[in-house]
Amino acid sequence: MSEPSTDSAADSAPSSPPASSARPSDEMLPFLNNFHDIFTTIGVLILLGGLGVGAGTVMSGLEIEEGSLRWQMALMGLIGGIAIVTWLLSAVLVGRQRRILPGIFLCGAFTVSVTIVLVWAYAQFLQHGLNIGEGTFEGRFGFADDMEFNRDTVNLVLAEVPIALRILPIVAGLAALVPVAMFYFSFRLPFAGGLMGVGLATLAALTLFTIDPYTAGMYAPALNVAIGAALLLAGIVFDARDPQRTTRLSGTAFWLHFFAAPILLSAVLNVVQIGWTFDEADFANPEAINLLAAMGSDGGNATQLAVTALVVIAIFALVSLLINRRALIVSGLLTAGISIAVIVNQAGLETPTVVAITLLSLGAVVVLLGAAWNPVRSILLAPVPSEGPLARVFPPVSHVEG
Incomplete structure (x- = not known):
């Protein structure tokens, strides 16, 4: 959640709170303090763009063979320099001034760099330290060309892969997780906390893939559901630690919910389309497991997926109402619109009509939810105690709310 700015001593001086139209249950923005955040973010984006263009200009002016090791080292040095600049900016803007929106972009730039x-x-360690290069694999996997895809084939291929190369997915996952963790524990930015949750879940999946790639591949649909569910549960746990939604814990929960929703939704649709596991034949025809292609087709499978998507989003809406989190619904709006369009399209209507009905239906549902959010919550939470552990998970509706 956003925290008080420390721009001036006046901010900490006792004064009457400014008038606000926000009600007790209205979610505060976990990515924006005020317009000054937007103003600062514009400057940050311009500066980052200048750093990128400047790095490209320096590289083009170097008289070094493009792609050579020296050229790569120079490029990595410039990228590392960008990371240092973003960290120093973060120390001022996020660490001292608690500028949340600029922090999101700085976190992204630092993590990528x-x-x-x-x-x-x-x-480079693999190539120059262990002499693992393209020549290492020449002729080592020819035996698998005529073999069917199965566990034995995968195990035979893995036996020819050096362990240092085999753990590359874990190394890549850690390489992305480390800067996010550094950012979160240094500046306590809620966005970085949510991103760290995604990184941990992804690292767990990559570890399973490294240990047993055949099982991870075959159970990928179920694994994706588990990742989405884990992020959703983590968001609920963080919310339960801050039921009043006043600290950064609640802000972190927002981003966990925000990331969990699209992952969980797409994972459930994949399960409906494919099942909990792949068949070995599926890998011979990747187009058959393309979710977007399936939803874009004119067959009954597209309608089934669309209906399933709306059911899942309806469940998201129910959970959102119970835990007072709108992020779950927002993350599924695009899929909901596509699903409504797929269903309406089955009636054979013209494209403008399909678009109009889709927008009207989706907009009406969102407006109704927005207008009746608290009354509906009151009805749903009637059996839930207003105090105790359950009340921390399902925040009660205040009597002063409309």
């Missing part, structure tokens, strides 16, 4: 440098460094 550090991840690129770390992955490149490990690749």
Whole structure:
């Protein structure tokens, strides 16, 4: 959640709170303090753009063979320099002034920069430290060309992969997780906390893939559901630690919910389309497991997926009402619109009519939810105690709310 700005001593001086139209249950923005955040963010984006263009100009002016090791080292040095600049800016804007929106972009720039440098460094270790290059694999996997895809084939191929290369997915996951964790524990930015949750879940999946790639691949639909559910549960846990929604814990929960919703929704749709596991034949025809292609088709499968998506989003809406979190619904709006359009399109209507009905239906539902949010919550939470552990998970509706 946003925290009080420390721009001036006046901010900390006792004074009457400014008038606000926000009600007790209205969610405060976990990514914006005020317009000054927007103003600062514009400057940050311009500065980051200038750093990128400047780095490109420096690289083009170097008289070094493009792609050579020296050229790569120079490029990584410039990217590392960008990471240092973003960190120093973050120390001022996020660490001292608690500028949340600029912090989100700075966190993204820092994470991407550090991840690129770390992955490149490990690749150089493989190539120059362990002499693992393209020549290492020449002729080593020819035996698998005529073999069917199954566990035995995967195990035979893995036996030919050096362990240092085999753990590359874990290294890549750690390379992305480390800068996010650094950012979160240094500046306590809620966005970084949510991103760290995604990084931890992804790292767990990559670890399973490294240990047993066949099982991870075959159970990918179920694994994706587990990742989305874990993020959703983590968001609920963080919310339960801050039921009043006044600290950064609640802000972190917002981003966990925000990231969980699209992951969980797409994972459930994949399960409906494919099942909890893949078949070995599915890997021979990747187009058959393309979710977007399936929803864009004119067959009954598209209608089934659309109906399922709306059911899942309705469940999201119910959970959102119970835990007083609108992020779950917002993350599914695009899919909800596509699903409504798919269903309406089955009636054979013209495109403008389909678009109009889709927008009217989706807009009406969102407006109704917005207008009747608290009354509906009051009805749903009637059986839930207003105090105790359950009240921390399902915040009660205040009597002063409309």
